[in-house]
Every structure is written in C-alpha cells, then in structure tokens.
Amino acid sequence: MVITVDIGNTNIVFGFFEKGMLLNTLRIVTDSGRTSDEYRLLLLQFIREEKLHGNVEDVVISSVVPSLTPVFRAVARKMAGRDAILINSELPIGIKFDVDEPRFVGADRICDIFEAHKLFPNENAVTVDFGTATTFSVITKDGRFVGGPITIGVLPASTELFRKTAQLPRIELVKPKSAIGRNTVEEMQSGVINGFGGLVDRLIELIEEELGEKVRVIGTGGISHIMEGVSKRIEIFDKLLTIKGLYSIYEYVKGK
Template sequence: MLLVIDVGNTNVVLGVYKENKLLNDWRIATDKDRTSDEYGLLLEQIFKYHGLCPSDVKDVIISSVVPTLMYTMEAMSIKYFQCTPLTVGPGIKTGMNIKYDNPKEVGADRIVNAVAAYEKYGGPLIIVDFGTAITFCAVSKEGDYLGGAIAPGIKISSEALFLRTAKLPKVELVKPERVICKNTVSSIQSGLIYGYVGLVDNIIERMKEELSREGKVKAVVATGGLASLIASESKEIDVIDKMLTLEGLRIIYERNV
C-alpha cells in the first residue's frame, strides 16, 4: 500500500492507496507542536479502527506547505511505517514544466493539484483550492504550470472580522437563504459566502480571458475543504474533486519509482 500525506496549514489530509484504488482517506487538524510519535500513534489508531495494518504500507509520499512539520512527518514515516518518504519538492519528477519566475516559490500542494487535474481533465484548465488560502492555478494546453493567484481563505476573513471588530460575532460558515438578511449572524454569513462567490468567479473569468490563446478552458476544478460551500453557488466552477491532491501525490509517486 501507498500512504499519501498532504500537510496544509489547517489540516493534514491522508490517504491509503492499493495500486490505483483509494482505500481510505482522513483529515486531521494540523498541529505544529505535535511530535512525530504523536502523529505516528494517531495514525496507528486510525489504521486499527479501519482494519488496516501499518506494516502493509510499503511507500510514503509527502507534500507540505508547513516547513516546520516536514522533519516531523519524515521521522514519523521512518519510525512507524519503516519507510523513507518521497517528498514533493525541488528535484522530484512531476512531469510538469513550471513556468514561474522562481519555481521553488510554488507551493507543493499547487503543483500536486495541477498534476492530478491535467492528468484527469486535460488542458488548458484552472484549479481552485479552497484551503487556508484560496489558490487559483492555470495549466496550459501542453500541461505547463503557468501560475495563478492567491487570496485569503474564507476562514481567515471570518476570523479577521471577529477579531478586528468590537461587536461582530464569530459565525458558522453556512450559506444563508438570501443575500439581504435581517440579523447580524446571517448578514455576516451572506457577506462571506456570496462575497467569496463573487471573488472566485471574477478571478476565474479573468484567468479564462488570459488563457484564451490556449483555446477553450476544458475544466475549472475546485478542491479543498470548503470547495462545496462556494462551488455550489459559482457560475464558473465545473467540477468539485475533493480527492485531487491525494490523486496528484499518487501520480507523482508513480513517476518517481
């Protein structure tokens, strides 16, 4: 089995593959203070609960946007799965040409998503990842990573509104029935949800214009924890693919063995 691990700022997303089949996937909170033993014991419990055996894991691949957790995850992999992990970073074979001013600046998650999306949907295409930040990535017809845009995630905006105002409460991120709301909680929810729908659709529309020389965009793919919340109202998003990052890790692993 192959264990794939994507370390994000808010969540660590994990999956176990047997050949090309995803057997199980999990999402746990990212904790920069948690030790390799704590992560390892947690994964042992998760595996046991789902009837999986850690010794069946023969390889591990990790992508991370949290540098301080990279050593932790590598140590966990070696101690609890007896595997020296493959890490997504400079020197790894992705099969994708990175046309960024400095390719090392591109987050590993963005490359992983782009690899999976191009493999599944072809190009040109746009990927929107709803994580701690919202990232927009463009891939050319030939499969080159062209760049994109980054915006604060909806949770960041919600927290900032609560922390920087004296009377506005923290709210649950759910979609209100209408934009014109008659109480403060629903009004905040309206501004956040429908405001971000407008942000997302506007950026996608502009990216499509810039990609027009590549031909018609084949797909706008949404992924990430809050993808369903925004994509359900978006006019520009074509498909929600929650497992895109895990699938990208599997594909990159196969290109390096």
C-alpha cells in the same frame, strides 16, 4: 499500502491507498508542536481501528508547513523503513514550471494541478483550493504551470471579521438564503460566501482574458462544498483532489 500526507496550514489529510485504490482518509488539525512519535502512534491507531493493511510500502508527502516536513520524514522512515517521497517542483513529473521561482511553488498546488491535468489532459485547467489560503493554480493544456492568484481563505476571512469587530459574531459557513440578508448573520454569510463566489468567478474571467483561452475549473479544499452553486465557474468539486494528485504523482514517479 501507500500513505499520502497532505500537510496544510490548518489540516493534515492522510490518504490510505491499496493497489491504487483510496481505502480511507484521515483529517487532523495541523500541530507543529507534535513529535514524530505522536503522529506515528496516531496513524498506527487509525490503521488498527480501520483494519487497514499494516504493511506500509511508501509514504508520499506534500508539505506547505516546512517545520513539519522533517517530522513526517521521520514518521515515514519508521513506518515504511525508507525515505518518503517529497513533492516539489524538481520531481520529474512531466510538468514545466513556467514561473519565476519554481522551488517556491506550494507542494499542494503541484498535486492539485497534476490531478487537474490528468482529468483534462488537452485543456487548460484551474484548480481553486479553499484552504487557509484560497489558491488558484493554472495548468495549460500543454502541461505548463503558469502561476495563479492567491488570496485569503474563506474561514480566515470570516474569523478576522469576527475578531476585529466588537459587534459582529462568529458565523457558521453555510450557503446564504438571501443575498441581501435580514440580520447580521445572514448579511455576513452572504458577504463572505457570495462574495467569495464572485471573487472566484472574476479571477477565472481575468485568467481566461490573460490566457486568451477558456479554462476548466475544479474546486477543492476543506470548505469547497460550500461554494457549490455559489461560484458559477467551478464545474467539479473534489475535496480529495490534492490527495489523489499526491498518489498520481507517486504512480508517475514510480513508473507504475
């Protein structure tokens, strides 16, 4: 079995792969305070409960939380008996990082674009990752990562609205029934969700203008499902894009 680990700022998502098949996923809250032993026990318990194959061949890690990277490297060493494969811009994955500082590109973005390029090998593609941040990553048809806008996440935006005001409530992130809204909650839901839909579509339009070419758009991340039908430009939604990209990179690097 191969375990992929996507360490985000809010959630850590594990993928459990057997012979190239994604058997199971596990999503837990990111907690920098936990030890490698705690994370290892949690994984072992999940593997036992889900009756997965206990023999861990490799662990592949994408981390955008530097303090947790050594923690999961230790987990990997104990569980697989060897060093984890870490996603970064220096891995030979056949993608050119056409940006000022390739080493600063978030590992999750590398996974996203790798999978997007696999899905649309001869087309420009943009991944929109709705996580703690909302991240756009642009991969050209000739396999160059050329950057992409980064803005606040949908949940953090709505949480800030609630935290910084006396009268606005915490809202549930659901698709708004109306654009105008008849009460505070509906009005906030429209503002946040419809607002982000418009933000996405506008940024895609600007990206296309700058590239001078059309792009395919794929949505991913914890709350991406809410944007279905709200953004007119996102054509595929795949919450597991990052996890799949992690495994695809692993296969590519291993030459399988």
